[in-house]
Amino acid sequence: MTARVRHRGRLALPAGLLALVLTGCDEQQDALAPRSHAAKDIASLFWWMMGVAWFGLAIVVALMVVAWRKAHRRPGHEPKEGEAFAFKVVIGAGIVFPIALIATLFVIGDIFVIGTTQAPARGATQLTVDVIGHQWWWEVRYPGTSAVTANEIHIPVRTPVRVQVSTADVIHSFWVPRLNRTIDTIPGKTNAIELYADAVGRYRGQCDEFCGLQHAHMSFYVFADPPAVFQRWLRDQEKPAAATRSAGATLFAQASCANCHAIRGTSASGYVGPDLTHVASRTTLASLTIPNDRNDLVRWITHAQEVKPGNQMPDIRLTNAQVQTLATYLESLR
Amino acid sequence: MAIATPPTPAAAERMELLAKMWEGRPGVLGWFTTTDHKKIGLLYFWTTLVFFAAGGAEALIMRTQLAQPNEKLVSPNTYDELFSMHGITMIFFFIIPMTTGAFGNYLLPLMLGARDMAFPRMNALSYWIFLASGIFLYTSLALGVAPNAGWFDYVPLASRQYDPGRNIDFYCLGIIFNSISSTLTAAQFIVTIFKSRAPGMSFNRMPLFCFAMLAAAGGLLFALPLLSADTIFLFLDRNIGTHFYDIARGGSAYLWQHLFWMFGHPEVYILIVPAFGIATEIIPAFTQRRVAAFPLVAIAELLVVFIGFGVWAHHMYATGIPTITAIFFGSATAMVVIPSTIQVFAWCMTMVLGTARFGTPLLFIAGFIFMFVIGGLSGIMFVAIPFDQQVTDTYFIIAHFHYIIFGAAVFPIFGGMYYWFPKVTGKLYYELPGQISFWILFVGTNLLFFPMHIVGLLGMPRRQYTYPSGMGWSGYNLVETIGGYITAAGIILLIGNLVVSYFRGAPAGPDPWHGATLEWTTSSPPPPYNYAVIPKVSSAYPNWDEADRAEDRAKLAEGTFVLMDGHEQVAVTPVDGTFDEVVEMPHDSPWPPLLALSLLLVFFMLVLHKYGAAGIFAVGTVLTLFGWHSKEPQEA
Numbered sequence: 001m002t003a004r005v006r007h008r009g010r011l012a013l014p015a016g017l018l019a020l021v022l023t024g025c026d027e028q029q030d031a032l033a034p035r036s037h038a039a040k041d042i043a044s045l046f047w048w049m050m051g052v053a054w055f056g057l058a059i060v061v062a063l064m065v066v067a068w069r070k071a072h073r074r075p076g077h078e079p080k081e082g083e084a085f086a087f088k089v090v091i092g093a094g095i096v097f098p099i100a101l102i103a104t105l106f107v108i109g110d111i112f113v114i115g116t117t118q119a120p121a122r123g124a125t126q127l128t129v130d131v132i133g134h135q136w137w138w139e140v141r142y143p144g145t146s147a148v149t150a151n152e153i154h155i156p157v158r159t160p161v162r163v164q165v166s167t168a169d170v171i172h173s174f175w176v177p178r179l180n181r182t183i184d185t186i187p188g189k190t191n192a193i194e195l196y197a198d199a200v201g202r203y204r205g206q207c208d209e210f211c212g213l214q215h216a217h218m219s220f221y222v223f224a225d226p227p228a229v230f231q232r233w234l235r236d237q238e239k240p241a242a243a244t245r246s247a248g249a250t251l252f253a254q255a256s257c258a259n260c261h262a263i264r265g266t267s268a269s270g271y272v273g274p275d276l277t278h279v280a281s282r283t284t285l286a287s288l289t290i291p292n293d294r295n296d297l298v299r300w301i302t303h304a305q306e307v308k309p310g311n312q313m314p315d316i317r318l319t320n321a322q323v324q325t326l327a328t329y330l331e332s333l334r
Numbered sequence: 335m336a337i338a339t340p341p342t343p344a345a346a347e348r349m350e351l352l353a354k355m356w357e358g359r360p361g362v363l364g365w366f367t368t369t370d371h372k373k374i375g376l377l378y379f380w381t382t383l384v385f386f387a388a389g390g391a392e393a394l395i396m397r398t399q400l401a402q403p404n405e406k407l408v409s410p411n412t413y414d415e416l417f418s419m420h421g422i423t424m425i426f427f428f429i430i431p432m433t434t435g436a437f438g439n440y441l442l443p444l445m446l447g448a449r450d451m452a453f454p455r456m457n458a459l460s461y462w463i464f465l466a467s468g469i470f471l472y473t474s475l476a477l478g479v480a481p482n483a484g485w486f487d488y489v490p491l492a493s494r495q496y497d498p499g500r501n502i503d504f505y506c507l508g509i510i511f512n513s514i515s516s517t518l519t520a521a522q523f524i525v526t527i528f529k530s531r532a533p534g535m536s537f538n539r540m541p542l543f544c545f546a547m548l549a550a551a552g553g554l555l556f557a558l559p560l561l562s563a564d565t566i567f568l569f570l571d572r573n574i575g576t577h578f579y580d581i582a583r584g585g586s587a588y589l590w591q592h593l594f595w596m597f598g599h600p601e602v603y604i605l606i607v608p609a610f611g612i613a614t615e616i617i618p619a620f621t622q623r624r625v626a627a628f629p630l631v632a633i634a635e636l637l638v639v640f641i642g643f644g645v646w647a648h649h650m651y652a653t654g655i656p657t658i659t660a661i662f663f664g665s666a667t668a669m670v671v672i673p674s675t676i677q678v679f680a681w682c683m684t685m686v687l688g689t690a691r692f693g694t695p696l697l698f699i700a701g702f703i704f705m706f707v708i709g710g711l712s713g714i715m716f717v718a719i720p721f722d723q724q725v726t727d728t729y730f731i732i733a734h735f736h737y738i739i740f741g742a743a744v745f746p747i748f749g750g751m752y753y754w755f756p757k758v759t760g761k762l763y764y765e766l767p768g769q770i771s772f773w774i775l776f777v778g779t780n781l782l783f784f785p786m787h788i789v790g791l792l793g794m795p796r797r798q799y800t801y802p803s804g805m806g807w808s809g810y811n812l813v814e815t816i817g818g819y820i821t822a823a824g825i826i827l828l829i830g831n832l833v834v835s836y837f838r839g840a841p842a843g844p845d846p847w848h849g850a851t852l853e854w855t856t857s858s859p860p861p862p863y864n865y866a867v868i869p870k871v872s873s874a875y876p877n878w879d880e881a882d883r884a885e886d887r888a889k890l891a892e893g894t895f896v897l898m899d900g901h902e903q904v905a906v907t908p909v910d911g912t913f914d915e916v917v918e919m920p921h922d923s924p925w926p927p928l929l930a931l932s933l934l935l936v937f938f939m940l941v942l943h944k945y946g947a948a949g950i951f952a953v954g955t956v957l958t959l960f961g962w963h964s965k966e967p968q969e970a
Contacts, residue, residue: 027806028805030791032791046721063686064700071692080623083624083626091630095675105668105718106668106718109721110664114661184652187587207795208652208726209652216799310410
């Protein structure tokens, strides 16, 4: 037991040093600032591995330093001097020792820790969320309800949630490093992962597999809310759009918007871009590319190709007055 | 005392006769028709350096784009083309052709005591096809339709639906074209190693560099067909309407990934194992001690590639493969560590037990060991599947494999450039600028790649053309970019040093390092026939066997085993290396470049979807082959 404690103490030094370097950084997507049991297990696994890794590097560097120091001391030697000793070192340090170390790592990582990062079975959780990757945004559905949203996933805090990920086009990867490992969305297949958050808060996630031009702008938020707040949010999201008879609504239907976007409770039912039924309740636009405020909304409508080049949304040609009407309408969709 | 200086006037006469017989056509035309492995090695060397510059420029543009958040130096599509071309170039057009094509070609026959490769014309063909495939691929960049779905080129992103341009067609055909060249190289390396060794060089006396080349060639030969199948399927899917990867019609997106990584992971070891080979030559020369635990190191070099064929799915942990599958590949990944640790400790023990002289080549090897251990240790972390799944596709991975590919594969290439420079040019390089270039490169690469570990853990995914501020990534990225420019400066100094040394260096003599292997027994640069007498070999360190070398000189004076009746080389039995027969070798041939040219036309027609024209040029290729075989070496 004492040996173990001493060991821990030695390892704490490099680990602490790196932690010092890392603090002061924004923790938005920091895999070493975990907020779930799965991410914590992975993070502590990393700290241990890193400690042992520094130790391994130190041995090799020490050997080279010895070689360098000896070089200045001894001029001559036999071409095979010390061969038996060298053989023992190579077998001990190069075969036996690494096998023991790696076997330990294998057992800890792939038999114990792997269990905590597995997806819960279908039906084992109270809540399931479907996440569908699109070039380049995330569609979010809550099975059993009519709620559909985009790029912002709300979950109740301290509650295991099964997230089922799939794709509408190419391979993406769903990744919220502070909560869990990554999982790819594979065409023709549904993969699953658990989301669980220890604390109320906003956790940033991002597509982790190259998926084309705007792979860089395919981020999302996970909001872990107190259960009551979450339930209220979900009820709000289920409702159809509130204001359906306005100049803006008419414009939305008549301009090309409705070809690609759906607003539940209206005739707009496109499925190329995100569902906009409650777009005003979201904090960002275009998969976290820009904040969801009036100026950026207008810019997005008129200059989407400048904000996020190559994305599916064209620059919409409307008069200034029309844009303002449309923006007012969209901002009313809470 | 090397055999470079003729012991008697009669010996001098014999050497002159050999030189006349083996000298190729003079002048520029001679470079086109040459079958001399040394000239082909040099052609490879200069060509791959050009591609290295291109791949490096691509990397620097990317690093400049990423120096700070929301930078707008290049468009998203340009960035995608840059990282795709950077990966393809560095792997297929720099490291593989540099280690096998340049180093392997130049050194393998010399170390084996042979006068040329087993198939000299095929050797020339592999170079000309390599050059043609490079021209083919870079035409796409010039036309603005370079591959843009990454070197890994995952479907369905690379399918016609999501990438309708010619970009991916250039990728498929360029890769297939290049694979032909590497396959030719691999096949003839294997035959050369098995059949063209000097009599007496049984397998246990073969230099470790040759074991490494055997491992790399064997790996290439088995790995490349998987890649070719993969890219042929994709080309057919895109252009003919097959459904290998078409999910809607029963195809699978996994198929691409499995085939790609069944090639791709052995490929990683194929990239570094020649570097191990270079290290195992420089270390004995600069410590004046035999490599510790020689048999273990030889076996480890072969094993690393062999086990490397069983780990591919660790690139696919995040794809939702069954956990039990992942664990199987996790255990294979654990196993592949052992051959590497064996070698690291063998190198270190050799340095400890010998008298290490830290000249520039050994400095690069020490730097290589340091960076290989860092890259290896971060690689061991991927044995823990959940950790791999957490950092996959982040900058942590980029840090890991650049420590391996730049630190462990390219540093020994740099070290090898210095080490064999006197042999190839006959001149000594300048030592102080050499050591300075090492330290600049060492600091530069660590600044460039170490912070990538940290940004990866901070959640920065790879392959994104820009990133937002406020993520804690900006400072590290700036340091990486600065490191990138320092690295570039180090490379320029290194090349500059070698160029100046070429013109103004002191004469090197045949054996400036008291090296261990046969190439140091002949003059610098080696004569066209390499060795005036087929050398006697009784250990893996023949240049240190004084008695054998004296025997060679005596034989030259007597005129035994000089083989000067024609363009002749010895063939031995594959394992024991006992004398088998004398074979007549082919000489200067115009057909290899012509064949490569006709293939280039076939590939250009294919990428333009002009299949009829491609067929016509393919007939031309076949006719070239007839011309090739119209005159066999025996009839010469």
